[in-house]
Amino acid sequence: MSLTASIQNPIRSVVRRRHRTREAAIGWLAVSPASILLICLLFGPAAAVILFSFTDWQLGAATFRFIGTENFAALWADPPFWKALINTCLYVAIVVPGTVGLGLAAALLIEASPGLRGFYRAVHFLPVMSTMSAMAVVWGTMLHPSIGLVNRVLAAFGVAGINWLRDERTALLALALIGIWQGFGFAMVLFVSGLKAVPQQLYDAAAVDGADGLVDRLRIVTLPMLGPVTMFVIILSASRAFEVFDSVRVLTQGGPNYASEVLLNRLYSESFDYLRTGYGAALTVVYLAIVIALTLAQARFIERRVHYS
Amino acid sequence: MSARRPGYQLAGRIARHALLAVSATFALLPFVWMISLSLKPPDEIFQPDFHLWPKTFQGVENYRVALTAAPMLRFLLNGVFVCATIFVLQLMVCVPCAYALAKLRFRGRDTLFSAVLVGLLLPPQALAIPHFVLLYGFGLLDTYAALILPWIISAFGIFLLRQFFRSIPDEIIHAARLDGLGEFEIIWRIMMPMSAPALAAFGVFSVVAHWNDLFWPLIAVRAEDISTPALGILLFRDDEAGQFLGPLMAGATIIVAPLLLAFLLAQRRFIDGLATTAMK
Numbered sequence: 165m166s167l168t169a170s171i172q173n174p175i176r177s178v179v180r181r182r183h184r185t186r187e188a189a190i191g192w193l194a195v196s197p198a199s200i201l202l203i204c205l206l207f208g209p210a211a212a213v214i215l216f217s218f219t220d221w222q223l224g225a226a227t228f229r230f231i232g233t234e235n236f237a238a239l240w241a242d243p244p245f246w247k248a249l250i251n252t253c254l255y256v257a258i259v260v261p262g263t264v265g266l267g268l269a270a271a272l273l274i275e276a277s278p279g280l281r282g283f284y285r286a287v288h289f290l291p292v293m294s295t296m297s298a299m300a301v302v303w304g305t306m307l308h309p310s311i312g313l314v315n316r317v318l319a320a321f322g323v324a325g326i327n328w329l330r331d332e333r334t335a336l337l338a339l340a341l342i343g344i345w346q347g348f349g350f351a352m353v354l355f356v357s358g359l360k361a362v363p364q365q366l367y368d369a370a371a372v373d374g375a376d377g378l379v380d381r382l383r384i385v386t387l388p389m390l391g392p393v394t395m396f397v398i399i400l401s402a403s404r405a406f407e408v409f410d411s412v413r414v415l416t417q418g419g420p421n422y423a424s425e426v427l428l429n430r431l432y433s434e435s436f437d438y439l440r441t442g443y444g445a446a447l448t449v450v451y452l453a454i455v456i457a458l459t460l461a462q463a464r465f466i467e468r469r470v471h472y473s
Numbered sequence: 474m475s476a477r478r479p480g481y482q483l484a485g486r487i488a489r490h491a492l493l494a495v496s497a498t499f500a501l502l503p504f505v506w507m508i509s510l511s512l513k514p515p516d517e518i519f520q521p522d523f524h525l526w527p528k529t530f531q532g533v534e535n536y537r538v539a540l541t542a543a544p545m546l547r548f549l550l551n552g553v554f555v556c557a558t559i560f561v562l563q564l565m566v567c568v569p570c571a572y573a574l575a576k577l578r579f580r581g582r583d584t585l586f587s588a589v590l591v592g593l594l595l596p597p598q599a600l601a602i603p604h605f606v607l608l609y610g611f612g613l614l615d616t617y618a619a620l621i622l623p624w625i626i627s628a629f630g631i632f633l634l635r636q637f638f639r640s641i642p643d644e645i646i647h648a649a650r651l652d653g654l655g656e657f658e659i660i661w662r663i664m665m666p667m668s669a670p671a672l673a674a675f676g677v678f679s680v681v682a683h684w685n686d687l688f689w690p691l692i693a694v695r696a697e698d699i700s701t702p703a704l705g706i707l708l709f710r711d712d713e714a715g716q717f718l719g720p721l722m723a724g725a726t727i728i729v730a731p732l733l734l735a736f737l738l739a740q741r742r743f744i745d746g747l748a749t750t751a752m753k
Contacts, residue, residue, distance in 0.1 A: 184578070190656045191579030198491050198570035203624035206592050209603035212644040216602060223606070266496065273493050277486060280493075285741055287497045290504065292741065297687045298725040301710055302507045305718060313506055316523055349500060353748050366491045400751060401723060407596065410687045414707060428598055428688070435602050436692050437489070445602055447685040 183229045213452070216445035223439040237444035245447065247422040248430040252406060255340050255426060259405040262344035264397055267351025272386070274352070275359045285356070288349040296346060300414035303342050304329065334424040335416050340423055342411050347404060358393030362386060399462045406458065426449050511535050511722035518718050531719060536727070538720035545711055545727045546554075547698060548705030552731075555620045555701055556680045560740055562625040563679060564672070571634035572660045576646060592628030601692055608693065619693040620701065624683065631743070631748065637671035638664060653688050677746030702728045 217235055221228030246254045274284050286411040291299070307328040315325030329340040339398030366385045375384050410423050412418060418425035418433070431451055481728075508708045509525050510518055511585060512532035573579070574586050608614050609658055613622070641664065649659050665672065683701075690704040697708055706728045735744045 180693065188579035191573040191577035191582065192579070194569035194573035194656070194660075196587055198626060198631060199588075201566060202588060202592055202628070205604070205623060206595055206600070206628065207588070209607070210595055211602040212603040212606070213599060223609075224729050239645050246487050270493070270496050273489050273581070275498075276489055279490070282740070284493050284497060286737065288500050289740075289744060290733060291500050292747070293732050294504075294729050295679065295685045295703050295706070295732065297685075298706045298728040299503055299507075301706060301721065301725050302503045305510065305722070306503060306506055311519055311718075313502070313523075345499065345503070348496075350747070350751075353744050354751065357748055396752075407598070409598070410703075413687065413691070431598065431601075432688070432691070434742070436605070441602060448602060450509075450598050452596065455596045456594050456598070 173375040189275070193372055207437050210452075213448050215443050216442055217449045219442045219445075221441045222332050223435075223441045224274060228442070235443050236450075238443065239446050239450065244425060245430060248418070251422075251424065252408070252426045255336060255343065255408055256402050256405040258337070259343040259347065259408075260402050262340070263347040263351050263401045263405075264342040264394065266344065266348040267397065268355050268394070270348065270352040271355030272382070275356055280407050285353070288352050288397075290349070291346045292349045294346070296410040297414050298409045299346070300342065302339075303345075303411070304415050307338055327423075330347060330420055332420055335420065335424040339408070339411050339415065342404055342415075343408060347401055351401060353391065354397050354400070355393060358390050361384070362389045395465060398467060399458075403455070403458050403462065406455065427454075501533055504729075507725055510718055511720075511726050513719055515717055515719060519524060520521040528558055532723075535723040536721040538717070539709070539727060540722065542598050543705065543709040543724065544697060545705070545709070545724060548700055548702045549727065549731060551617075551699055551705075552684050552702040556683045558617075558621050559624045559683055559728065560679050561626050562621070563630050563675075566625055567627055567630040567634055568665065569657070569660055571631050572638055572656075572664055574631070574635045575638035576643070577656070589628045589631050590633075593632060595628075597623070598688055601689065604689075615694055615699070617694050617699055620699070621691065626680070629750075630679070633675055634668065634671055637668050641667055673742055674749045676745040677743055678750040681732065681743075681747065702731075 178439050218230050218232060219228040220231045220234070270284075270288055274281055274288075303313070308324055309314075309315060309327040309330075312325075312328075319327050319335065326334055327335045362385065366389065367381060370381060370385050375381060407428060408426050409432070412424055412426050412429045413432070417423040418429050427447075428451070431444060434440050434447055485744060509527070512530060512535065513527040514529050514531040514534075515646055517527055517531070520629060546615065570585075574582060574589070600623070605614070608619045608622065612702045613619050645667075646659055651665050654662070685703055686701070687703040687707075691707075694700055699707070700708055709724045
């Protein structure tokens with residue numbers, strides 16, 4: 165509002181100012197529950213975790229003392245922690261290519277022609293919707309050494325079965341298979357929406373240039389245009405895989421001999437099985453730092469994509 | 474696509490179905506296996522030769538055991554109650570906040586929005602210890618409140634709804650004000666109905682996440698009668714009757730079925746909801 169206008173019309177200015185104050189009051193009223201809860205349930209607890217990580221507190225104990233970075237030093241020297249960190253990265257490194265590759269292949273095939281499109285989409289999406297703890301129990305029976313489906317099929321081909329979840333060499337691999345099974349339908353859906361956004365003119369233009377074979381279309385138009393979506397799906401499935409917990413908790417509890425130990429299961433065990441709160445909090449701080457770094461990378465990427473398009 | 478070579482096209486179509494049949498089988502196999510085992514007597518499960526359909530049908534018995542040895546239906550009702558309560562409370566907290574952030578001018582608005590963005594960064598698992606301590610302090614562990622309270626604030630919900638509210642034109646709000654509607658009436662009677670797609674997307678996201686969550690119920694709850702489905706199936710497994718695979722698979726089927734049926738009935742809603750919330 166300009167100065168002259170406010171001189172010319174002082175009444176309107178007062179009215180508007182009063183309106184502003186009222187608007188602000190309503191604004192504060194509307195955000196107050198959310199603000200209080202953000203502090204009590206999000207930021208307060210986040211600060212508390214960091215505080216706990218510098219103490220020797222054990223859940224239920226009446227007292228604690230500050231021990232500086234002792235918990236972090238202990239973490240650094242703790243082989244199971246490193247095993248969990250490495251395993252989590254390995255798990256991500258297996259699940260992400262599997263999820264993205266299968267999801268992309270399924271999306272391309274589903275979108276290639278309209279036949280049974282809705283049916284295939286629904287079927288591939290079912291694992292995404294299913295309760296992991298229950299389906300992990302089911303996978304446990306499928307991977308059972310004697311009665312399991314996997315070993316029965318192998319036996320039919322004359323291959324000796326493996327006790328997948330009790331064998332140090334295969335436990336993490338089996339869990340990764342379950343992770344891919346649950347996630348690839350979601351990747352498929354994201355790829356399908358990416359495919360729908362590819363403009364038809366590009367295919368027409370490519371056809372004019374003589375590229376109308378299936379492989380040519382894929383190589384020249386589809387895959388390059390899917391670049392941003394692919395990057396997004398990779399980041400998304402990486403951060404999901406990083407949070408793996410349910411299947412590990414239900415099937416292996418990190419065993420045998422830490423072969424399938426992952427960060428969240430370690431975090432859970434230290435904090436709530438052994439009640440080593442301070443130590444668990446230090447582990448949480450490390451976990452938090454990694455997740456925040458991943459999320460920021462994701463946000464930065466999405467921002468850049470918006471700028472380019 | 475050019476229709477020059479019909480033979481080539483037919484081969485392509487067959488190849489497409491063949492390949493999709495393989496990946497669809499991979500997706501469906503655990504469900505088929507689960508249902509197959511849930512219909513079989515124990516000796517047939519352990520037989521060396523495998524048949525998809527049981528030779529002796531023991532489905533009724535298995536499902537009866539699953540429903541009586543553990544409170545399966547109670548788990549489902551708990552899941553419905555907990556998810557519904559979480560979502561309603563999330564709306565009551567998030568909608569006014571999102572509206573104020575999108576449409577009202579007041580001091581501290583930008584600070585609050587930055588706080589919401591920072592809140593998006595915090596994974597819930599990282600707050601489990603202080604949430605546990607907080608609930609322990611109030612004597613609320615092992616109650617419904619323990620399952621619900623940590624989730625009633627959703628930075629993601631505020632963010633998503635704020636983005637959507639911003640796309641609603643100011644003129645509509647001005648017109649409503651001229652008609653004498655108060656701001657809170659505007660929120661509940663105008664913004665909410667106009668935001669149905671965003672609310673549905675957030676609802677799907679919230680309900681699917683909390684129905685399937687295992688991490689938090691495992692920490693907050695021990696008692697069987699307030700367990701959610703994801704925790705309930707594990708309690709049943711550790712139970713005596715759950716040692717038998719037939720009833721255990723019947724239990725898993727009962728736990729998994731409601732959300733899958735809901736999905737099959739409203740596929741578009743679910744897929745769009747989860748895809749849009751993931752894209753944000």
